[in-house]
Amino acid sequence: MEARAPFVWTNILLFSLTFLAALVVVPWYGLKHGYSVGAWVLLGVFWAANELSITAGYHRLWAHRTYEAHWSLRVIFMLFGTMALQNTAWAWCSGHRRHHLYVDDVDRDPYAAPRGFWFSHIGWMIREYPSGQTDFSNIPDLRRDPILAFQQRFYLPLVLLTNIGLPLAAGALLGDVWGVFLLAGVLRLVLSHHFTFFINSLAHMWGSRPYTEENTARDNPVLAVLTFGEGYHNFHHIFAHDYRNGVRWWQWDPTKWLIASLHLVGLTRKLKRTPVFQIQRALLAMQFTRAQRLLDRVPATQASSRVSALRQHVAHEYESFLAAVADWARIKEQWLAEKRRAVAEHWEQTSFQLRLKELEQRLRLQRRRLRVLQAQLV
Numbered sequence: 214m215e216a217r218a219p220f221v222w223t224n225i226l227l228f229s230l231t232f233l234a235a236l237v238v239v240p241w242y243g244l245k246h247g248y249s250v251g252a253w254v255l256l257g258v259f260w261a262a263n264e265l266s267i268t269a270g271y272h273r274l275w276a277h278r279t280y281e282a283h284w285s286l287r288v289i290f291m292l293f294g295t296m297a298l299q300n301t302a303w304a305w306c307s308g309h310r311r312h313h314l315y316v317d318d319v320d321r322d323p324y325a326a327p328r329g330f331w332f333s334h335i336g337w338m339i340r341e342y343p344s345g346q347t348d349f350s351n352i353p354d355l356r357r358d359p360i361l362a363f364q365q366r367f368y369l370p371l372v373l374l375t376n377i378g379l380p381l382a383a384g385a386l387l388g389d390v391w392g393v394f395l396l397a398g399v400l401r402l403v404l405s406h407h408f409t410f411f412i413n414s415l416a417h418m419w420g421s422r423p424y425t426e427e428n429t430a431r432d433n434p435v436l437a438v439l440t441f442g443e444g445y446h447n448f449h450h451i452f453a454h455d456y457r458n459g460v461r462w463w464q465w466d467p468t469k470w471l472i473a474s475l476h477l478v479g480l481t482r483k484l485k486r487t488p489v490f491q492i493q494r495a496l497l498a499m500q501f502t503r504a505q506r507l508l509d510r511v512p513a514t515q516a517s518s519r520v521s522a523l524r525q526h527v528a529h530e531y532e533s534f535l536a537a538v539a540d541w542a543r544i545k546e547q548w549l550a551e552k553r554r555a556v557a558e559h560w561e562q563t564s565f566q567l568r569l570k571e572l573e574q575r576l577r578l579q580r581r582r583l584r585v586l587q588a589q590l591v
């Protein structure tokens with residue numbers, strides 16, 4: 214039986230000992246000796262470097278290939294990603310690609326949220342479940358990367374160097390060996406572990422689903438703050454090839470800002486963005502589903518003339534939505550055909566873009582109208 218899958222003792226010891234040390238030794242040492250400013254600063258610096266190497270490196274660069282990065286940046290992501298102690302990039306990305314492909318499938322998603330908070334948070338790592346078996350067949354691209362092959366080969370020495378050597382050396386330099394080790398070594402590791410794990414657990418349970426209800430992933434601004442922008446998980450699961458998770462300009466996504474800023478200095482390139490129309494289409498489709506659900510709740514016998522008028526209104530909006538989607542597909546098709554024939558004059562491309570922009574605007578206005586309609590339904 215799965216429940217009796219063998220324990221992975223290294224992980225059990227690692228998670229429980231570091232957690233206990235963070236809970237007991239860190240505050241005890243603080244009360245007894247106090248921590249230097251340098252130790253606090255390094256806690257922040259290492260934590261940010263670890264989290265960003267996981268979010269911008271492991272996740273958005275390697276697992277999803279949402280952009281390309283200069284080799285120097287990949288080396289930094291590899292080193293600080295190793296320090297985050299979430300396994301090698303090969304193992305992490307291979308599991309994560311399966312998570313996206315089989316999301317919520319209790320047999321094949323390695324951290325399927327329907328198996329509960331504990332399992333999706335940490336339980337999946339402390340037993341050898343069949344769903345979590347290592348299988349690198351889905352990462353042929355990453356296996357060709359010499360930086361990642363190096364990490365895979367020397368993972369343990371790199372882990373010891375970054376997690377023990379680096380904090381101890383930094384502590385010696387600052388004259389606060391134990392303080393730096395406990396804050397920037399132990400507490401940093403535990404915080405960055407659990408905040409990242411929240412994406413597999415809480416971000417599949419707590420929050421809103423504005424883009425799709427086909428999986429359990431949620432958008433959650435609180436988790437976005439704790440994870441450098443990964444909390445917009447509902448968007449991420451539907452548009453995983455986008456380098457952004459918080460797609461709106463006001464959404465907290467420092468990982469997106471980092472990737473975009475590095476683009477300005479030439480360290481990242483080919484940033485992938487989902488076309489605005491597709492985003493609007495997903496949002497609008499969800500709004501229709503919700504409006505329909507509200508309408509369905511009204512029993513046929515009680516349907517007043519107001520309700521039937523609203524029903525007609527929604528149906529009418531839905532028709533115009535479908536028409537816009539069909540228009541968009543057609544224009545896109547024409548545009549691609551022109552491009553293929555390489556006869557598209559510049560003015561023609563501009564006119565296509567204008568027509569696409571018009572359609573985007575059409576959906577935007579429709580979303581507004583539908584929101585008004587929905588408000589009348591509640």
Ligand SMILES: [Zn+2]
Pocket residue numbers: 312412413417430446450
């Ligand atoms: Zn997920």
Ligand SMILES: [Zn+2]
Pocket residue numbers: 272276277309313449453
């Ligand atoms: Zn992902």
